[in-house]
Amino acid sequence: MTTAQTAGRTTAGTAGTAARTAAQVDQWHGMYEGVVVSAVDPTGVGRLLVRVPEVLGDETPVWAVPVTPLAGSDCGMYVVPPPDSGVWVQFLDGDPERPVWAGFRRGGSGDVPSAARSTPPGVPQIVLATPTGNALVISDLPGPTGGIKLQLHGENGPFIRINETSIEISCGPGLATIQLVGPQVIVNNGALTVL
Structure with missing residues (x-):
């Protein structure tokens, strides 16, 4: 990704909405709270459309690919949560355009x-x-x-x-x-x- 492409992206972090630069891309390491917008993945591989307010603001959903404990050709585990469920989201190499959802998070005992x-x-x-x-x-x-x-x-x-x-x-x-x-x-x- 070029610096011009990166500078055109905006995101809302803890400091509010700001233009991102190539040097800032690496700041999104770690795990962030996400909320499922949709589990209907047009590609059929288990991606989720998620919001990650801390990184992307409240209005910017992104497609996150799954991390699963088992996957292979015509085998493995396929689990997707319903909309409004909590998930944990990470960004490959800290890049907010490369999200993965790594697991589920509970909002309280009612989610059990x-x-x-x-x-x-x-x-x-x-x-x-x-x-x-x-x-x-x-x-x-x-x-x-x-x-x-x-x-x-x-x-x-x-x-x-x-x-x-x-x-x-x-x-x-x-x-x-x-x-x-x-x-x-x-x-x-x-x-x-x-x-």
Whole structure:
């Protein structure tokens, strides 16, 4: 990028809006709070349109490429947050025209998925959840409350649970269920038991 191209850019930092020069490009090292404007990436690679007020001002969204823990040809992890979510943004070589989003940031406890709050604090768990309550919960709790649970639409939706004592498939509370417990198959909470 030439000095003329760089001098034409403007940005709002802590000192307000100012023309940037080539010498100033390197000042944006570190991690900055960003807010998702859109997760609909026309290129389909998981970029986010984000605002980074501390670096770019309130009105200048930019496309930030993702940093993911796993990526390869036709494999990897693809996770994008909904609009208004908080993300961490960095700038390659300090250049505000080369943003990457490096992870998510929570605004408060309300941003924690409800599926993650069902396990006591301190118990190791992994939770992947969507805004509508679809969740994959992997918990190290012992016994029937731990294991792996795939839940649709929150606690009142259908689920599959696998733990140390059983495997359960359910259409939801009070609806059809099948449990595999030891040598038994239990249908609809005991309406039929197969030994």
